[in-house]
Amino acid sequence: MSDSAPAPQLVNVTIDGAPYAFPKGTLLVDAVRQVGHPVPFYCYHEKLKPAGACRVCMVQMESPRGPMIVTSCTTPVGEGMQIQTMSDGAREARRQVLEFLLINHPLDCPVCDKGGECDLQDFTLRYGPGVSRFAEPKIHRMKAHELGPFLVLDQERCILCQRCVRYEDEVLGEQNLVLHGRGDGTVIDTTRGEPYAGHFSGNNTELCPVGALTSQTYRFKARPWDLRPTPSVCQGCSLGCNITVQRRGAEIVRLLARENAAVDGGWLCDRGRYGFGTVRADARLTAPQVRRDGQLVATSWDAAIDAVRQGLTLHGQRGIAVLGGARLTDEEAYLLGRLTRAVLRSNDLDWRTGAQRFAAPEAIGCHSAQVTDIDAADLIVIVDTPVGEEVPVLALRLRRAAARAGIVDIGPERNLTVGRAERVACAPEDLAEAVRGLTVRVAEAKMPLVVWNGSGDGELARAVAKLGAPLLVPGEFANARGAEAAGLLPDLLPGYRSMAEAAAVSEAWGGGPLPVKPGRAAAAILEAAARGDLGALYLVGSNPLGTFPDGTLAARALDTIPFLVVQDLFATDAAVHADVVLPALGPFEKTGHVTNLAGVRQEVQAVAPGPAGARSDLDIFVALAGALGATLPATAAAVASEQQALGRAEKPAMVTVLDRFTSGPHEIDGLRLLVRTQLYAGGGTAAFDPNLHVVRGEPRLRIHSTDATALGLRSGQFVIAEGDGASMRAVIELDDGLEPGYVAFGAHTPGANRMGQRVRLVLAGENGLASTVPVAAMGVNRR
Amino acid sequence: MSRMPKSSRLRQLRGLPEGLGTTLHYLWRRRVTVDYPERQRPVAERFRGLHILDRYDDGLERCVGCELCQAACPAHCITVEAAENPPDHPFSPGERYGYRYEIDLLRCIFCGFCEEACPTGAIQLTPRHDLVGFSRQDFQVDREWLLVPDPRTETLAEEGAR
Numbered sequence: 001m002s003d004s005a006p007a008p009q010l011v012n013v014t015i016d017g018a019p020y021a022f023p024k025g026t027l028l029v030d031a032v033r034q035v036g037h038p039v040p041f042y043c044y045h046e047k048l049k050p051a052g053a054c055r056v057c058m059v060q061m062e063s064p065r066g067p068m069i070v071t072s073c074t075t076p077v078g079e080g081m082q083i084q085t086m087s088d089g090a091r092e093a094r095r096q097v098l099e100f101l102l103i104n105h106p107l108d109c110p111v112c113d114k115g116g117e118c119d120l121q122d123f124t125l126r127y128g129p130g131v132s133r134f135a136e137p138k139i140h141r142m143k144a145h146e147l148g149p150f151l152v153l154d155q156e157r158c159i160l161c162q163r164c165v166r167y168e169d170e171v172l173g174e175q176n177l178v179l180h181g182r183g184d185g186t187v188i189d190t191t192r193g194e195p196y197a198g199h200f201s202g203n204n205t206e207l208c209p210v211g212a213l214t215s216q217t218y219r220f221k222a223r224p225w226d227l228r229p230t231p232s233v234c235q236g237c238s239l240g241c242n243i244t245v246q247r248r249g250a251e252i253v254r255l256l257a258r259e260n261a262a263v264d265g266g267w268l269c270d271r272g273r274y275g276f277g278t279v280r281a282d283a284r285l286t287a288p289q290v291r292r293d294g295q296l297v298a299t300s301w302d303a304a305i306d307a308v309r310q311g312l313t314l315h316g317q318r319g320i321a322v323l324g325g326a327r328l329t330d331e332e333a334y335l336l337g338r339l340t341r342a343v344l345r346s347n348d349l350d351w352r353t354g355a356q357r358f359a360a361p362e363a364i365g366c367h368s369a370q371v372t373d374i375d376a377a378d379l380i381v382i383v384d385t386p387v388g389e390e391v392p393v394l395a396l397r398l399r400r401a402a403a404r405a406g407i408v409d410i411g412p413e414r415n416l417t418v419g420r421a422e423r424v425a426c427a428p429e430d431l432a433e434a435v436r437g438l439t440v441r442v443a444e445a446k447m448p449l450v451v452w453n454g455s456g457d458g459e460l461a462r463a464v465a466k467l468g469a470p471l472l473v474p475g476e477f478a479n480a481r482g483a484e485a486a487g488l489l490p491d492l493l494p495g496y497r498s499m500a501e502a503a504a505v506s507e508a509w510g511g512g513p514l515p516v517k518p519g520r521a522a523a524a525i526l527e528a529a530a531r532g533d534l535g536a537l538y539l540v541g542s543n544p545l546g547t548f549p550d551g552t553l554a555a556r557a558l559d560t561i562p563f564l565v566v567q568d569l570f571a572t573d574a575a576v577h578a579d580v581v582l583p584a585l586g587p588f589e590k591t592g593h594v595t596n597l598a599g600v601r602q603e604v605q606a607v608a609p610g611p612a613g614a615r616s617d618l619d620i621f622v623a624l625a626g627a628l629g630a631t632l633p634a635t636a637a638a639v640a641s642e643q644q645a646l647g648r649a650e651k652p653a654m655v656t657v658l659d660r661f662t663s664g665p666h667e668i669d670g671l672r673l674l675v676r677t678q679l680y681a682g683g684g685t686a687a688f689d690p691n692l693h694v695v696r697g698e699p700r701l702r703i704h705s706t707d708a709t710a711l712g713l714r715s716g717q718f719v720i721a722e723g724d725g726a727s728m729r730a731v732i733e734l735d736d737g738l739e740p741g742y743v744a745f746g747a748h749t750p751g752a753n754r755m756g757q758r759v760r761l762v763l764a765g766e767n768g769l770a771s772t773v774p775v776a777a778m779g780v781n782r783r
Numbered sequence: 784m785s786r787m788p789k790s791s792r793l794r795q796l797r798g799l800p801e802g803l804g805t806t807l808h809y810l811w812r813r814r815v816t817v818d819y820p821e822r823q824r825p826v827a828e829r830f831r832g833l834h835i836l837d838r839y840d841d842g843l844e845r846c847v848g849c850e851l852c853q854a855a856c857p858a859h860c861i862t863v864e865a866a867e868n869p870p871d872h873p874f875s876p877g878e879r880y881g882y883r884y885e886i887d888l889l890r891c892i893f894c895g896f897c898e899e900a901c902p903t904g905a906i907q908l909t910p911r912h913d914l915v916g917f918s919r920q921d922f923q924v925d926r927e928w929l930l931v932p933d934p935r936t937e938t939l940a941e942e943g944a945r
Contacts, residue, residue, distance in 0.1 A: 110849035110902045111865075111879040144878055220865040220879050223850045 013081045028072035028083065029057050037085045040094060040123040042209045043161035044073035047266065048170055054161045056101070056123065058093040060084040069093045091127065098128035104139045104184070105210075106156045114211030116224035120159065141187060147177070148196025149694040150216050150274055151204060155187045158212035164188060164204045171267070173399050173418040174198050188212070199392045199679055202273035206257060215254065217274050217691055222248040231258055232605040233594060234272040235327070235478045235587035238359075239371070239391045240596035241268055245276075245588065245607045252276050252588060252608055262372055263600060269392035270695070271679050277691030278586055279608045283570050284688075285583030286613040296581060301615065301623070307580050309627040311536060311563040312344065318535030318562075321348035321525040324542025325488040326359075326477035327684065329592030329604065331639040332617040333479065333486035335632055336540055337494055339621045342509045343630040347490050347499075347519025348534075351483035354547040355455035355675075355747070359480035360599065361471035363496070363655035364461045369449055369470030371598050374401050379445035381438060382421070383452035383464060384411035384431055390453055390677040391474035391597065398451070408441075410434045412674060413744065414737035425739045428674070431456060432463040442467045453677075461657040474597050476547075476677055476747070478587075482595035486643070489655060490519035494643065496652035508646050510631075521656070522548065529557035536563040540617065541584065543574040543684065549675070551726075551753030567620060570688045573750065583614040586685065590616045592636045671707060674744040675753060681746025699752070701730035702744040708734055711761070718764035721745075726754040729764060820913070831893045832912040834886055834924075835931050836905050842935040844874050845905035848881030852897035852906050860890035861897060881905075884926040888914060 008023035015035055022031045027050060032039050042054035052074040059072045062082040067089055084090060102124065109115040141155035164177045165188065176198050178191050190196055204213045227246040234241045234255070241264035244256040255273050259266035278284070288304030289296040299307075312320060322340045325333045333351070340349045352358075361368045374380065374397045388395040395416065401407065402419030409421040412428060426434045442448045448469035453476065454461075464471065477483070487494035493505045502514045520528060526544060528534045530553060537557070544554035558564060558577040566578035569586045589610035595601050615623075618636060625632045633639045680686050680696045687696070701719060703711075713719065715734045720727055728751040738744055745752035817824050826832070837845050848865025866882035874880035897906045906929075916922050 108877070110851065111847045111877055115849070220848065220867055223854070225854055226850070 011077045011079050011081075013077050013083060015083045016085055022077045024077070026077050028059060028070070028075045028077060028081075031077050032059065032072055032083065032085055038126075039072055039085055040119070040127055041073055042119060042123075042159060043163060045163055045167075045207060048163060048166045050074045051162055051166060054097070054101070054159065056094055056097045056127075058090050058097065060087040060090040094123075094127045095129050098124050099132060099134075101159050102128070102132055103134045104156065105159070106138065106143075106154075108157075109211075111220075112154075112157065112211035113214045113218060113220065114157075114208075118211060119209040120211075139184060145189075146195075146216070147190055147213075148201050150270055151196050151201045152214050152216055152219060153188060154212050154214070155189075157210050158188055159210055160186055160188070161209060163207045163209065164213055167203065167207055168198075171203075171396060171400075172198060172200055174200075176201070177204070199269050199271070199388065200267065200396070202270050203257070203267050215274070216694075217277075218254040221251075221253040222246075227253065229256075230605050230607045232588070232607065233602040234268065235594060235604065236269075236272040236275050237391045238473075238475050238478055238480060238597040239263060239394050240478070240594055240600065240602050241272055241393050242602070243268065243272070245605070247607060250609065252279055262370065263596060263598075263602075264393050265397060267393050267396055269679070271392065271686070271692070274691045275686065275689055276588060277689040278569060278685050279588050279610070281570070281688050281690055284611045284614070285569065285571060285575075285581060286611040288583060288613070289578075289581040291579045296578070301613075304580055304582060305620075305623050305627045308565050308582075308624060311565070311579055312628070315535030315563040316344070318533065319348060319528070320344045320346045320536045320538065321520070321529070321534055322346070322488075322538045322540060323350055323353050323522055323525060323544060324540035324567075325486075326351040326353070326480040326483040327541040328479060328483065328617050329590065329594055329636065330479065330482040330486060330601065331592045331636040331643070332590075332621065333483040333488055334494060334643045335618055335621045335639050337487040338509055338632060339625050339630075340538075341487075341493075341514050342506075342512050343625045343628050343632075344538075345513075345515055347515045347517065348525050349488055349519055350490055350522040350525065351477070351480060351488040351542075352522050353542040353544045354476050355549050356453060356473075356475040356477065356480060357456065357461065357657045358454050358655040359473055359475055359484040359597070360496075360655075361473060362652055363484060364471075364657060365465040365654060366450070366471035367469075368599055369472045371397065371472070371600075373447070373449055373470060374398060374472075377401065377405050377445075377447045377449040379406045379408070379442060379448045381408045381435070381442065381448070381450045381467070381469070382410065382415045383435060383450060383460070384413075384428065384456070385415055385451055385453040385474060386413065386677050387415055387451065387474055388417050389679045390476060392679060394451075394472075394474055394597075406445075408438060412672075412739050412742050413676065417737055427672070428456075432460040435460065435463040435467065439467060442469050445469075456657075458657040472597060479594045481597060481599060482593070482601075484655065485595060485648075490521050491656055492653055494646055495648035497649040498653035501649060505646065508642065512630075523550070523553070526550075526553050526557040529561045530559075532560055534561060536565070537561045538565045538567070539574055539578075540567045541569075541684075543568070543572040545573050546684070546748045546750060546753070549753055551751070555754060567617065569614075569685065572684075582620055583611065584620065585610040585614050585616045589614075590618070590636075592618075593640065671703070671741060671743045673755065674738075674742050675747050675749075676702075676744045678746030678749075682748045684748070687750075697731070699728060699730045699749045700733045700746060702733045702735040702738055704738050704740040704742070705734045705736055706740050707743070708732065713761075720762040720764050721755060722760055722762055726751040728752070728755075826910045826912070830910045830912070831895045831898075831908040832910050833888070833908070833914065834891075834897070834929055835907050835909055836881075836884060836926065836929040837907050838931055838933060839876070840934070842933045843876050844880060844930065845901075845903040846881040846884060847875055847877060847879050847903060847905075848884075849902060851900040851902060855896040855900035857894060857896060858890045858892050860887040861885070881926065884929060886924050886929065888922040888924060889919065 010021040011024050012021050039057050041057040043051045050073045052071045057072045058069050061068045061070050143154050145153045147153050168177045176196050180189050205215045226248045230245045232245050234243050242258040242260040244258045246254050257268045287298040290299045290307045325336050399419040407421040409415050410424040424434050450469045450471045454473045502516050506514045548554040564578045565580045566575040567582040567584050575581050588608045591606045593601050622632045622634045686692050713732045717732045720729050850863045853861040853863045862885040864883040865879050868880050895908050
């Protein structure tokens with residue numbers, strides 16, 4: 001829509017008698033609204049192409065043949081145009097169109113979720129007829145038609161403006177919703193009548209100008225005038241889409257997109273829009289727990305903090321390590337770093353409890369890119385990053401770019417699932433080679449951009465850095481970049497300072513000596529714990545059992561560690577091993593800042609109180625430091641100003657990306673197992689979010705259809721994957737985006753990282769429980 | 784106590800027959816009081832007293848939980864929350880019913896705006912005006928209190944007991 005012509009040619013138009021000039025190509029509807037004349041419209045939307053479907057944006061235009069009534073949303077401004085917006089003719093045209101739109105509308109405003117913020121209500125009041133002359137019976141269609149897990153359609157209320165249909169087509173490129181039928185039998189429905197499968201269904205509820213498309217989670221929860229809005233930022237992934245949290249009383253009832261052109265472009269994914277159920281989840285930890293006689297028992301905060309102090313004092317001689325922090329706010333991450341280094345006197349500190357190795361492009365020597373660079377880039381290289389699953393709203397921008405720019409999609413799986421992209425299929429260990437192969441093309445491109453989630457080894461990191469293109473790191477944790485900048489790394493101090501600058505940091509922290517020897521990274525910490533060389537482990541909002549690539553190592557570490565403290569929202573499988581469990585507050589429950597993947601620092605607001613027994617991570621760190629005889633700044637604002645005063649290093653140090661981090665490729669029956677991010681498969685909050693249960697379902701094992709045929713597997717069939725370390729049940733899902741020869745589990749699927757080296761598939765019975773015949777023994781050919 | 788002058792005492796005595804005269808005067812006139820609560824004075828036809836939540840003839844509740852009464856209420860004494868009708872035993876016709884309906888009668892000014900706002904005629908102000916209770920809590924009335932008896936389940940005897 002935005003033509004970047006150097007000097008736009010202006011066109012003179014007269015609107016309601018006053019002369020104006022607009023750039024050539026401006027639509028009348030925009031022109032008229034810009035100069036403050038209201039004009040009603042349903043089908044028109046700034047982000048969609050004009051359709052002229054609703055016919056309600058009529059204005060009167062003078063023409064040689066006399067006055068003409070035209071739809072302002074499809075008419076661009078022309079030289080010398082004379083427009084009347086409120087002439088009798090224009091008003092009468094709108095009135096008649098509105099009367100027609102209401103002929104089959106059920107007028108059930110009292111029970112409609114849109115009532116109170118509905119354009120059909122508002123425009124009918126302002127421009128429509130007071131009464132209907134239509135006396136015949138109305139046509140009845142499907143009401144409360146569940147299109148998908150989050151979306152409900154009322155076909156009677158629909159005015160067929162086709163905003164949703166066009167959004168699906170133009171923005172998503174997915175065509176999940178289409179028009180069926182003709183004439184007065186026209187209805188909106190999913191393409192094949194199957195449940196809506198995409199990740200972006202919720203945007204339809206905001207686009208729909210009437211009450212046809214509504215949200216399951218918001219259904220009958222409130223009326224618009226009950227709601228109190230708070231601007232905040234989604235903490236579901238590392239993009240940090242801007243949201244408006246709407247509460248009724250103390251209860252969060254819905255989230256709306258709050259457009260920030262530099263971050264989200266006004267869209268939200270379903271995970272972000274509906275993933276606020278953690279706030280009221282029954283599974284939330286409500287009281288600290290301490291292990292007594294082998295049992296975790298609820299206790300008071302004072303007792304729990306004292307138990308941590310005692311445990312750390314008792315086992316601290318053999319070393320204290322801290323893992324996690326990439327889900328905290330910037331302030332909390334900074335305070336955790338200070339607590340670990342200045343109070344616990346340890347450098348064994350790492351936020352990297354998953355596969356991601358770094359967060360800021362500068363940390364591996366790349367230039368940082370902004371999200372909007374995607375719109376201008378002419379060559380985009382996506383390195384083994386399932387963007388649509390990991391950072392969905394970023395994928396929308398990439399899909400749009402795919403129509404214009406060259407996209408090179410590297411990896412064992414199609415990363416960009418919609419849109420034209422050049423595939424470079426390669427095995428995970430050949431990624432660096434494939435990246436190096438693009439050196440010339442990247443050098444020749446005017447505005448190249450690399451998108452990589454930072455999950456890989458040092459060789460790949462060096463190869464990506466060597467391309468010299470700006471980099472975006474859509475990683476797996478919401479605030480990895482904030483945690484990295486806060487120095488939650490074994491060898492980096494806050495602000496990307498190297499250990500050599502410990503003296504300066506120590507001065508800012510009150511002068512106590514800091515340990516200067518670089519600590520151990522997550523893998524080394526877990527190895528030391530598994531060997532018995534570590535006294536105490538403090539997990540802050542992290543669960544290596546679910547997220548660490550080598551889950552077997554994580555399991556051994558948590559089994560062996562003498563003293564384990566787990567600080568989380570839920571009783572994760574790591575919390576089961578804990579000696580002390582500290583219930584923390586989560587997203588929507590604390591105020592602070594988060595840093596998104598492009599380094600944009602955004603404010604999050606506390607909008608819910610959280611469980612009565614839980615405390616914010618910040619308060620827990622302060623209390624813990626207090627028990628250990630140290631004083632930390634006690635408010636987010638105080639921490640932020642301290643962090644700001646400390647600032648960044650003049651010459652930022654780089655993050656060490658180790659060459660080895662997984663236990664190597666796993667195999668399933670000759671097929672290689674990949675563990676890939678899946679939007680709803682996460683084990684941290686998605687597993688406990690009642691709003692997301694409906695989409696979470698069984699663990700899915702994705703496989704290419706040719707492999708499935710060769711193995712005699714059907715979509716939806718239950719298999720049991722039996723490994724040395726773990727065996728798990730999964731549903732077969734055919735996915736031709738995956739290269740043949742691979743199968744993929746969702747990352748953070750419990751057990752997926754503990755399968756061991758050798759894995760075989762066993763067909764599960766109809767009930768999904770009785771294991772019967774090994775797939776490999778079925779006499780089908782194998783790769 | 785100071786001694787009154789003689790003339791005042793005489794005037795006091797004069798009060799007795801005057802008072803008795805008034806009594807006798809009204810003794811033969813029509814009574815203006817009624818034997819409340821056994822008998823109740825009829826109120827004006829459009830008197831606005833205690834609220835009810837009405838039902839349709841088939842027993843389904845009229846309230847759909849649209850909250851328009853809550854929005855219209857100048858005293859902010861109404862709280863409504865809606866929920867989806869259970870498909871097998873719906874409370875009201877359609878998709879939605881008011882599962883929570885509370886009125887703080889101590890705040891209510893009996894203006895009748897709720898009644899005017901109601902699109903289904905669910906909330907109605909009746910001529911009943913015996914607003915009595917033993918605690919403040921007694922005046923926080925809920926949906927069960929407000930709903931008229933369901934003709935499908937309750938007998939007239941039970942209605943009388945209410």
